[in-house]
Amino acid sequence: MTDLQTSPITRSHNQGLLELDRRHLIHPVTSFRGHERHGARILQSGEGMWLTDVDGRRVLDAFAGLWCVNVGYGRESIVEVAAEQMRRLPYATGYFHFGNEPAIRLAHELTRLAPEGLGHVYFTLGGSDAVDSAIRYIVHYFNAIGKPQKKHFIALEWGYHGSSSNGAGLTALANFHRGFDLPRPWQHHIASPYPYRHPEGHDDAAVIASSVAALKAKVAELGADNVAAFCCEPIQGSGGVIVPPRGWLKALRQACDELGILMLVDEVITGFGRTGPMFACEAEDVSPDFMTLAKGLTSGYAPMGAVLMADHIYETIADAAPESLPIGHGFTYSGHPVSAAIALEVLRLYQEGGLLENGERTGIRFAQHLERMREHPLVGDTRGRGLLGAIELVSDKGSKAGFDTALDIGGRLSALTWEKGVIVRCFGNAVIGFAPALSCTSSEMDMIFDRVEGALDALLEMPDIRAATGC
Ligand code: PLP
Numbered sequence: 028m029t030d031l032q033t034s035p036i037t038r039s040h041n042q043g044l045l046e047l048d049r050r051h052l053i054h055p056v057t058s059f060r061g062h063e064r065h066g067a068r069i070l071q072s073g074e075g076m077w078l079t080d081v082d083g084r085r086v087l088d089a090f091a092g093l094w095c096v097n098v099g100y101g102r103e104s105i106v107e108v109a110a111e112q113m114r115r116l117p118y119a120t121g122y123f124h125f126g127n128e129p130a131i132r133l134a135h136e137l138t139r140l141a142p143e144g145l146g147h148v149y150f151t152l153g154g155s156d157a158v159d160s161a162i163r164y165i166v167h168y169f170n171a172i173g174k175p176q177k178k179h180f181i182a183l184e185w186g187y188h189g190s191s192s193n194g195a196g197l198t199a200l201a202n203f204h205r206g207f208d209l210p211r212p213w214q215h216h217i218a219s220p221y222p223y224r225h226p227e228g229h230d231d232a233a234v235i236a237s238s239v240a241a242l243k244a245k246v247a248e249l250g251a252d253n254v255a256a257f258c259c260e261p262i263q264g265s266g267g268v269i270v271p272p273r274g275w276l277k278a279l280r281q282a283c284d285e286l287g288i289l290m291l292v293d294e295v296i297t298g299f300g301r302t303g304p305m306f307a308c309e310a311e312d313v314s315p316d317f318m319t320l321a322k323g324l325t326s327g328y329a330p331m332g333a334v335l336m337a338d339h340i341y342e343t344i345a346d347a348a349p350e351s352l353p354i355g356h357g358f359t360y361s362g363h364p365v366s367a368a369i370a371l372e373v374l375r376l377y378q379e380g381g382l383l384e385n386g387e388r389t390g391i392r393f394a395q396h397l398e399r400m401r402e403h404p405l406v407g408d409t410r411g412r413g414l415l416g417a418i419e420l421v422s423d424k425g426s427k428a429g430f431d432t433a434l435d436i437g438g439r440l441s442a443l444t445w446e447k448g449v450i451v452r453c454f455g456n457a458v459i460g461f462a463p464a465l466s467c468t469s470s471e472m473d474m475i476f477d478r479v480e481g482a483l484d485a486l487l488e489m490p491d492i493r494a495a496t497g498c
Pocket of ligand 1: 152153155156158188189260264265296332
């Protein structure tokens with residue numbers, strides 16, 4: 028990385044910002060005191076795969092912001108459509124039968140691209156409220172068909188479904204439950220399809236069979252008449268990029284059908300080319316009853332999420348309610364015209380702009396690097412699909428033992444990778460997550476791994492880490 032030569036004026040301006048941040052800004056999912064001590068890394072600009080902070084430090088973003096900036100930073104064509112839409116019509120409500128052209132076109136485009144049968148869209152502001160909206164619609168649906176006792180939801184351990192009051196209970200990460208009185212009594216979790224840590228090892232058929240058996244057992248325990256839906260990510264992102272075997276999603280879809288429960292597939296991370304195809308469901312020929320989307324929908328250029336609803340659900344809800352009564356679910360910014368115009372341009376870039384193709388191409392190099400990293404003394408497992416992947420560190424490759432949490436592997440790696448000039452996601456459980464933009468070039472991919480490997484070598488040089496690994 029370059030030597031940073033900031034002027035005294037810039038330095039004092041930046042110090043002022045840091046202080047204001049400490050005093051007033053609550054950051055998502057951070058320890059309040061921990062953040063005050065750490066301070067913010069204040070980002071200022073971005074171009075392609077690169078971010079620059081207020082001190083002029085340039086870093087390679089291998090995590091697309093928060094697995095969302097799939098098209099990369101600095102896309103002028105997006106800025107232009109956003110400015111043009113803002114000039115023409117910056118806001119239009121969807122209430123009272125009003126509409127706007129970008130939202131209508133986007134709903135059409137999404138239903139055209141989505142798996143067969145998902146013909147209706149409700150727009151949200153992001154992923155959490157997309158999941159929350161899907162939960163509300165599912166509750167409404169079962170009341171509408173006269174099965175009000177079907178209210179229990181089953182999700183996966185290590186799953187993440189946002190941080191809304193209900194969605195955070197489907198999430199199965201302790202940080203989102205602790206102190207928030209979650210999960211709720213109607214929210215349940217079954218074991219994650221985690222091949223590296225599955226009792227039967229990397230046996231794909233066994234991993235799939237045990238998930239199906241666990242779902243059936245949980246439904247039997249709760250009573251099929253009481254279960255509304257099963258909810259899952261096709262690849263579990265925030266739990267540590269856990270990649271189920273191919274065929275897993277389809278097997279779970281079949282199990283849901285057999286059990287008479289709905290399936291909600293949360294593609295907030297996996298959508299929009301992240302794993303190769305436009306949606307991960309496509310690769311498994313799965314059409315869920317609900318699909319939630321966000322992140323890559325606008326590539327992070329503006330907030331927006333979506334719930335795709337199957338035609339049979341829509342028709343049932345529509346027929347059940349008297350025409351004089353509204354279905355009481357709505358947000359001021361649902362179908363926001365600027366976000367929708369941005370999403371349409373982002374979708375164009377994925378398709379006509381060649382980004383899906385580039386993502387698939389670069390995904391091959393990504394997979395090669397992940398495979399190579401297995402040789403590193405700290406690496407127990409690597410996994411990935413498309414441009415979504417992870418490296419899992421262990422203290423002992425044989426026993427797959429992790430690290431004492433007191434060693435704070437996540438915090439150290441976050442500092443080391445930042446020093447090396449690359450941003451990756453450093454999970455607390457010693458997993459490093461990658462989600463580079465679909466625009467990533469081969470040489471940028473090489474640079475990412477060069478820097479991450481450097482950080483891992485530096486971690487291994489630390490005496491207490493060396494002692495923990497016995498290397
Ligand atoms: N669902 C999944 C699978 C996610 O990964 C996320 C965010 O990372 C969410 C839901 C929540 O989305 P948001 O942070 O936009 O509310």
